[in-house]
Amino acid sequence: MVVKTIVGEAVPGLRGVLSTREADLDAAARDFGNRVRRRPLAVLRPADAGDVAAVVRFGREHGITVVPRGAGHAVDGQAQARDGIVVDLSSLDGVGEAGPDAVTVDAGARWDAVADAVLPAGLTPIVLPDHLGLTVGGTLSAGGFGGTSHRHGCVADTVRDLEVVTRSGERVTCSPTGNAALFDAVRGTQGEHGIVTRATLALTRAPGAARRHLLPYRDLGTFLADQRRLIEDGRFHHVEGQARPAGDGEGAGWVFVLEAMAAFDPPHEPDDRALLAGLSHRRGAEETETTGYGDFLRRAAPLEARLRDTGSWQDDPHPRCNVLLPGRHAEDVIAATLAGLTAADIGPGGGVLLYPVPTERILAPHAPKAAGDAVTVLFGLQRTAPRGDPDALERMLRGNEALREAAAAVGGVRYTAPTAFHEARATSGTRPTT
Numbered sequence: 001m002v003v004k005t006i007v008g009e010a011v012p013g014l015r016g017v018l019s020t021r022e023a024d025l026d027a028a029a030r031d032f033g034n035r036v037r038r039r040p041l042a043v044l045r046p047a048d049a050g051d052v053a054a055v056v057r058f059g060r061e062h063g064i065t066v067v068p069r070g071a072g073h074a075v076d077g078q079a080q081a082r083d084g085i086v087v088d089l090s091s092l093d094g095v096g097e098a099g100p101d102a103v104t105v106d107a108g109a110r111w112d113a114v115a116d117a118v119l120p121a122g123l124t125p126i127v128l129p130d131h132l133g134l135t136v137g138g139t140l141s142a143g144g145f146g147g148t149s150h151r152h153g154c155v156a157d158t159v160r161d162l163e164v165v166t167r168s169g170e171r172v173t174c175s176p177t178g179n180a181a182l183f184d185a186v187r188g189t190q191g192e193h194g195i196v197t198r199a200t201l202a203l204t205r206a207p208g209a210a211r212r213h214l215l216p217y218r219d220l221g222t223f224l225a226d227q228r229r230l231i232e233d234g235r236f237h238h239v240e241g242q243a244r245p246a247g248d249g250e251g252a253g254w255v256f257v258l259e260a261m262a263a264f265d266p267p268h269e270p271d272d273r274a275l276l277a278g279l280s281h282r283r284g285a286e287e288t289e290t291t292g293y294g295d296f297l298r299r300a301a302p303l304e305a306r307l308r309d310t311g312s313w314q315d316d317p318h319p320r321c322n323v324l325l326p327g328r329h330a331e332d333v334i335a336a337t338l339a340g341l342t343a344a345d346i347g348p349g350g351g352v353l354l355y356p357v358p359t360e361r362i363l364a365p366h367a368p369k370a371a372g373d374a375v376t377v378l379f380g381l382q383r384t385a386p387r388g389d390p391d392a393l394e395r396m397l398r399g400n401e402a403l404r405e406a407a408a409a410v411g412g413v414r415y416t417a418p419t420a421f422h423e424a425r426a427t428s429g430t431r432p433t434t
Contacts, residue, residue, distance in 0.1 A: 011058050015047035016091060018055075028069065028086040035317045035385075035393065036077030040067075040084050045091040049163055049171050049197040052087055056195070057169030059085060068195045070108055070135030075320045078416065089137060092197060098123050102160055104200045107137025112298070114201070119294050124206035126158040130240075130300050137196040142416060143188035143367040145355055145378055147238030147261065150231035153361040156187035163198035171197075188367025190416055207237075207263035210296035211270050213288050215258040215281035218246075220338075221331055223256035226279050227356045228327070228375060235275055236260040238296075243334075243352035245343040254338050256354070261296060307349045316347075317385040317393050321400035322415040324368055327356070327375030329410035334379055337403055344392075345399065347384030354379060368413050378415060379407075 011018060019025075020042050029039040041064070046052050052068075059066035065084030072079065080086065089108035096104040098118040105114055111125070112132035118124060127146045129139055140162070144155030152158060161175035164186050172194075174183035185193040217223035223241065230239045238261035243254045258281065262270040272288070291299075307313035325333055334354070346352065355378035362369045362376065370376040381403065385393040404414055 011054055014044070014051050014054060016051045017045045018085075019043045019045065027072075028088070029080060030072075031075065031077060031079055032073040033075030033077065033318050033320070034315060035075075035319065036080060038077055038080035038082035040081045040086045042085050044085055044087045046087060046089070047091070049092070049165060052089075052092075052165045052195055052197055053169045053171045055085055055087060056165055056167070060167075060169060068137070068191070070138040071110060071133055073131075073134060073138070075318050076416075087195070089135065089195075089197070098203060101203050102200050103203055104198065105136050106198055107135060107140075107196045109136050110134065111136065111139070115294065115297055118203055119206055122206050123203040124293070124297075125155075125201050126152045126204050127155045128297060129155065131304075132298060132300070133304070136199055136201070140187060140196055140199060141189070141191045143362075143364065145357060147240045147259070147355075149355065149357045149361065150239050151234060151237070151361070153357070153363050154188060154367050156364040156367055157362065158202045159187065160200040160202055162186060162196055162200075164194040164196055166194045184365050187364040207293050208265040209263070209290060210238075210293050211262045211264065211272070211275075211288065211290050212296060212299075213258075213260045213262075213272075213276065213286060215260065215276075215279065216285045217256040217258065217281055218253070220254075220256055220335055222280050223258060224331055224334075224354075224356070224377075226281065227258055227354070229278070230258075230260060231356050231358060231375070235262075237263045239356070241354040241356075243338060243354060245346070254352075263293060303349065312349050312384060316387050318350075319383050319385055319393060319396045319400060320381065321383070321403055322353070322378060322380035323403060323407035323412050324370050324415050325377045325379055325407055325412040326370040326373035326410060327377055328373055329412070330375075330377040330379065333403075333406050333410060333412070334377075336406065337379075337381075337399075341381075341399070345383070345396065346381065347386065347392075347396075350384040351382045352380065353382060368415050370412055372411060379403075380415075 024043045028043045029037050044055050056066050065081045067081040068087045068089050069079040070089050092106040092108040094106040095109050095113050095117040098121045103118055110133055127148050129146050140156050163173050165171055230236055241258045243256050246253050246255050264270050357376045359369050359376045383396050385396055
């Protein structure tokens with residue numbers, strides 16, 4: 001079927017724009033990963049969910065792949081469609097007025113826009129990803145993890161209801177009490193059952209300030225044990241961590257940094273001594289800062305800005321890999337993986353993420369988790385490969401595959417979306433959203 005037929009005749013009644021401009025096709029043929037290129041026939045910028053439903057029905061009728069795309073942060077071409085139609089959900093980016101405990105937003109809205117809309121009302125989403133440039137729909141389709149997941153589960157656990165375009169092209173509203181099977185099916189399942197077009201997100205009161213502690217460790221086991229202590233006793237509002245190559249003077253290997261944040265309302269300062277009691281980090285090497293709560297939520301923005309200034313964000317390949325590990329096997333898999341890595345294997349601007357979440361907190365029935373263990377540990381290699389170095393890229397990809405195999409061998413699972421700088425899926429005949 002030729003493009004002219006698609007644009008001129010085959011999808012009547014669209015309120016949005018179905019484009020075949022070269023620039024639009026080229027943009028839709030790439031993603032944040034910068035290594036996969038699949039050129040579509042057309043790109044739809046829908047005016048509403050009705051446009052999405054019409055294109056999904058058209059794709060089913062004519063055997064044309066329809067793939068939704070949000071912010072374009074997929075890393076393996078999941079939101080691309082060779083000779084298909086890409087639905088650019090960024091045109092559906094509305095954020096409603098915050099109610100007392102919820103806000104309704106379009107799936108293409110980014111989390112920074114949601115935060116900007118609700119923080120002035122003294123409210124915040126219950127769980128947020130580290131990178132606020134991700135879209136709401138993509139995050140919900142992946143599950144979504146953040147620093148408050150140890151208290152509240154994944155992002156998909158905090159949604160009240162969804163509007164979904166199903167694989168058959170129906171536009172359906174679902175919730176725990178209406179179309180509950182669809183509601184459960186679409187959350188955290190990489191878009192296998194439909195494209196999320198709108199969501200009502202639960203909100204909670206936003207604190208006025210954040211006390212952030214960065215606690216260094218040289219021993220992985222001690223680091224993981226302290227992380228587990230914190231997610232069990234709940235003394236901090238936000239808990240996550242990173243692994244960083246040891247710097248000059250620290251010897252070879254890795255430094256593990258436990259990031260913990262206590263929220264508060266000035267002038268009622270948190271008791272830092274009580275918060276850090278019983279932890280085994282390196283004394284005297286910790287970093288502590290106090291910021292406004294909104295500034296804390298946007299803490300990843302300066303890194304992104306620096307990487308954009310160098311062109312790395314836009315142009316370098318990003319062969320990233322995230323797995324969810326059973327807690328009892330996490331130390332072995334992480335240690336074995338990091339033993340074979342150097343800073344060059346992560347790349348400039350990259351990082352290693354370590355998120356512990358009590359598995360029982362992940363309530364969405366099909367969201368990814370490490371079944372059979374009390375704790376699910378997200379282990380993410382956020383790699384950046386140098387432009388023009390295919391050998392380095394290939395080494396990183398082989399390393400990613402080895403990590404996935406190691407995770408599967410101990411009962412872990414692959415997590416497609418990134419937590420910090422992570423992505424998701426959605427579908428029609430379809431695939432992901434980001």
